[in-house]
Amino acid sequence: MFLGKKQDPATSSLIIVYVLAKALAISPLEIYKMPAKLVMDLLQVHNTAEQYQAEEMEKAQKKAQRN
Numbered sequence: 001m002f003l004g005k006k007q008d009p010a011t012s013s014l015i016i017v018y019v020l021a022k023a024l025a026i027s028p029l030e031i032y033k034m035p036a037k038l039v040m041d042l043l044q045v046h047n048t049a050e051q052y053q054a055e056e057m058e059k060a061q062k063k064a065q066r067n
Helices: 009-024 028-033 036-066
Strands: none
Touching: 009 028, 009 036
16 A cells, blocks of 8 residues: 555556665566565665654654754
């Protein structure tokens, strides 16, 4: 699912390839050459990093508002 909507597998695959290619700054063709397990692991790492970054930005905004 993406943004709360169910996607067909082909659309989900394209989204995964796009996100990873953009995050890793590599060609989408390189993503297609990777084993599926590696792609899913990298997607999870990317998601965790994005969540951490969002949390840190939120903390910084709250701190700036208090000062």
